[in-house]
Amino acid sequence: METPALPVPEARSAIPPALRGILPVLVALPVLALFQWVTNESPFAVYLLSVMGVNIILAVSLNIVNGMTGQFSIGHAGFMAVGAYISGVMSLNLKEVALSFLPVAASDQVLFTLALLVGGLAAAACGFLVGLPSLRLRGDYLAIVTLGFGEIIRVVVQNTDAFGRALGLSGIPQYSSPYMIYFWVFLTVLVARRIAGSSHGRSLWAIREDEVAAEAMGVDTTGYKVRSFVISSFFAGIAGGLFAHFVPIINPGSFTFVKSMEIVVMVVLGGLGSTTGAIVAAIFLTLLPEGLRSAFNLLGTESTLAQKVDQIRMPIYGLLLVVLMLSRPQGLFGTRELWDVLPRWIPRRRRGLS
């Protein structure tokens, strides 16, 4: 499932330099189209895949801050909320508007993309505002500031008429499709991997390993931290925007501290710093509750146990997490990527990028 999303910069020398930048895009698009075609028939599969895609974007983007840079942000749901509400309100207001030179469906998608970008940029701006003062500090301060930010966003939304207050915002046009969502998944992963492999990424790793040493070597630690934080917030905003356009109603209850922790769990479970780890963990944790539901349904419709048991799904989920963290404290992959842990007979990629 994650194959279409992975960047494929394999053929380094065989590809002319001009093509290198867009090659992954060219490879990914047909795969995504196929993906869209396959899932078109089942609304449940589409819904589940959409949730999964959004979770992947969130986990991968948070991994840029928590994994690569070694900062601890626990307010990711706040940035997601900014993106969700800004793009949601924009789409609601542009519902009746269409670009005259395009067919209606196409212009909807253009406006949707625009709304997403505005949401993402708003989240990035918030990320900048939150990050600039707090990232000058070290350690746990960022955690507290981001936590506070998430709560502020939630309370503001809850008390603003334009955002539907506690009841939430409903009637947002349902523009998100797996194609669109996985296109953004792909972009997020691409950006995350390119950052990891660049000199920018090297500086981030250096900050993560030893901030004092990095600074002594001439790394502008605050600058790098703020930049990675802004990029991460931008994608969280995009994820929120996508989320708002396939969930029938968004309300403040969806963007609580618990949601932030879910994303942190994905990153930690996958291995701090491992992009593919974050992807695998996001997929796993999205499918796990539904998988448990299926397992309980096997007990039969008649059985009252199957009914009662839907409630204990979440404790079981929690228990599995505890077991996983006890048996693999470094996460599924540690800082390595998927291809580093594959069995030997599968040809490996060069260890060029991290």
Add this chain to the structure above:
Amino acid sequence: MRRLAPMLLAALAVLAAACEKKTQPAPSGEGGAQTAQQAQPAPGGETPAGSDVILLGQVGALTGGQATFGISTRNGIEMAIKEANAAGGVKGKKLAIRVYDNQSKPEEAAQAATRLITQDKVVLILGDVASSNSLAMAEKAQAAGVPMITPSSTNTTVTQKGDFIFRVCFIDPFQGYVMAKFARENLKLGKVAVLQDNKSAYSIDLSDVFTRKFTEMGGKVATTESYSQGDTDYRAQLTAIRKTQPEGIYVPGYYSEVGIIARQAREVGLKVPLMGGDGWDSEKLFELGGTAIQGSYFSNHYSPDNPDPRVQKFISEYKAAYGGVPDALAALGYDAARVAIEALKRAKDLSGPAVRDAIAQTKDFPGVAGTITLDDKRNAVKSAVVLKVGDGKTEYVTTVNP
């Protein structure tokens, strides 16, 4: 960074191109709502016909902030289904229900509803209590053409989602009418004051309707003051109210504020009764209000003290099965399931539109929480009860019919 710019440009260009591609799937997402309505009922009608079980679905908050709501509702529904099965089922088949938890979150509610519709192929969905969760489910049920009955979501927008969405409880504005009628006809009040919560759509709805109806019935609303949820000092508003010398005060808020308002009203010398809506319905009201709140009235869905034998039978059976007195949510869950079962019996087959039409015809249905008739907006036109706050418990006063 230099590499990134052309790459992003290329990506955007391709994205724009991709939009063209989206033209085919997009209509099937929205326009599909209509086509699905015709397409869906066929499998929906066939699958249960093949087996000897009719599967219903419920989505409720079994965990999370509103867990007691979901569990009470589930108990009520379960009871109704057991009764129906004991009486021989529907169309010679047994009924079964599949319950999914939504963790009190709308996105989980939508996911669970989608799963019930497309994977389990239920003929009908029941749930949820919180209006935001019901709204999320309604969107999915309407698009798939599967009827949905919400037992206790009172927000008006829920049934506006489409013709497959019903409710068996009254809507928020109705409560304002109930209290106006009760104040005018039973309490014979001539002049009242209103104290509304400006932060809650529910409170504003109720007070607007109350003011309009009470004036129409010949009463006079002397003044309307407002507060914000979470305030702790209401003396300024109450003093202003006292100046107008009202015979009663309408406070359509939640129990958390109402308790304090009652205490402070007595402090500033207002001895008149307070009146409110179902937001008062909590054990906490007695604790917060103490003796100050005693003798006040509020409208609710149902009262366990209602002497009607139908209600007393339900209560004794519920007690035997689950222990404890059923709350309004259990009663509404029970009613919703029974309305659904009656409709399934009457429907000519089990397809979505047939069941929908059968539900829409529900008329004078004898529910535990009032007699249910569905109007053309798919809301229940039904009676509400008025309760009087006593010492640590409520007393049934009267039933107000629409």
